[in-house]
Amino acid sequence: MFRYLPILLAVVLFSCKSGEKLYNQGRYGDAVEAFVKKLQRRPQDATSLQLLPKAYEAAMDYHESRAKQALASNNDLKWEAVRTEYRAMQALYNAIRSSPAANSVVKPKDYSTAITGAQENAAEARYARGIQLLDEGDKYSARQAYEEFNAALRLAPNYKDAEQLREQAFQMGLVNVVVSEIDVRSPYFQFSADQFRDALVRNLEQRRINSFVKFYDERYVRGDRDFRPDQYMEMRFYDFVVGQTYVDRSQREVSKKIAVPGNKKDSVVYITVKATLFITRKTVASSGVLDYRITDVGNNRVLRQNRVPGSFTWQNQFGTYRGDERALSDEDKKLMGGRDIPPPPPQDLFLELTRPIYDRLAGELQSFYNQY
Template sequence: MNTYLRYLPIFLAVILFSCKSGEKLFNKGRYGDAVEAFVKKLQRRPSDATSLQLLPQAYAAAMEFHEGRAKQAIASNNDLKWEAVRNEYNSMQRLYNVIRSSPAASVIVKPKDYSTALASALNNAAEARYERAVQLLEMGDKQSAREAYDEFTASLQLSANYKNAAQLRDQAYQMGLIHVVISEIAISSSYFQFTADQFRDAVVRQLEQRRINNFVKFYDERYVRNQKDFQPDQYLEMRFNDFVVGQTYVDRYQREVSKVISVPSNQKDSTGKVINVDITVKATLFITRKTLASSGFLDYRITDVTNNKLLRQDRLPGSYTWQNQFGTFRGDERALSNEDKRLIGGRDVPPPPPQDLFAELTRPIYDRLASDLQSFYSRY
């Protein structure tokens, strides 16, 4: 009982707010929302006087608003007017369903069923999109085919399985495709050809996986070269130029280090405790630093196969530096820092093989190329 009394004020506040919300919505001219608010109130309290009084007025006003907009749309010359009509009929059908959900509301309001009119509007809207799509498809160019694809898609969204829209949409998609062949990568040294092929394979996979543009497809030249019926639209050619792999530099130098440390002395204080004194310890580091520098450029260009027109070209730089340091020391080890000790603990290790160095220098090139191609084809 105490729990009920504790929550009673909240319950009453919710009811009062619901009622006032319906009235506020009605007074603001939001008649459709007001209808829903009044119906919800009647579902809880079928005898609520305010809802019983204002619900018929709110419904009549909402119907007048939506029917007026529907008639206005029907009278227009807009090719897509039936989509606007569909929206209005849908709003009115929603009010029908809301009122029918409440016995108390159904007694005082006899809502109009717009299901038949809504189905007819949807069919007309789908037909309008279908007709636009067919006209675009008959134009025969790629851009029109892409627009036709969108129109067929819209038609099917309005009415699933409408006529042969699905079949024609597939046809429009094929007509709108841009087929881009990615060339084998030319490189002056056959020693790095395998790594260059791996680079190209990664580019092809990345472009296929990203699906940059729904109407652009990428192909590996090796797999389409012997397909007689295949006709590419564009050709992406790549070539590595001016590359140097593993240019070696060896630097040997020495460095003096020192540190002030505290050590026990031979003296004691009055309590017998040994007195510490500061001394400076020194050492000489003998360091060998090996550096292998690799660098190069990837030149690429995209051409239109039909007219040999250059669409885009660029030169992308890449570099990679491998370095190893090791050393010895002479003197007092206590003078060495932790970093010095790590350096002394190092050893002369062999550098990576040239193929690995070449792969590393192509990483920044790959990232830049993928970004360039995504930017180019995303708005193509």
């Protein structure tokens, strides 16, 4: 136990010196907390008992002055600054009350009621700003109003009807984007195109690109008379070719030196073995370009337009050989083990070529709607 005594004494001395140092640096609030911690360990510490009242008075003067300065300003949000100062003084009150020795030399002021009043006033200021913004009647102001009502509720939960007004502001600030059915010019691929569109709408919703932007599948809102879209995103595939097949046949000679037993016992001789490979490479190339355009429904203005290319190549190789199998490499043997298989059906090829289109389109839309 005694071996830890020097360490304990060093901690105590450091605590005392650190409190004095903070006080001398003008960091009165930190000094109060340091002195209180010291008195919790050593209630009779003379330095802490002497400097704590001075540090507390100086800290109170500082925060009271800042609170009065904030109150005298014309800033709509001054009560939030006042609350910050009151909270700082309340923290000093709580610290001193936690130590009987500190409480014996300082009678701290309780600011809990003042904090409640400041929060109510701060919430009212945010609420009033929200009402004013909501009266502007445009989407941008509605989104700002939403943030103001949100701030009011953080300051004072259940404040007046701020929760209902926040929801109203949210609905007013929403940008409803209808994603059209995709024109692919060929009914054969319509089902695959619908799958592409369904996946895109789901992904855009899951990404939560912007809380004030919501995407809808055209099929599900077409008959809703109460629904009012703000933007319309039209998509169309151009110049797409699915299942263009190419067959390439080639042959090549291969050879390899191998060791074989000689005529004499335990002897080895090297011979060259040869084979001719006949390779068939079947390639099915698919490509296409998706044109998309986002239009403002109110004024029919094009907000964004671009074309996104995509491609997919399916390939199968197989072969036969004539000659000595020992001349084949491991890769050659894999080709020889292959077989002629049919390519995927056109619908699957269409989905594959849309994957790179999908990824790029989703990225472009996220970048575009991040500005809202």
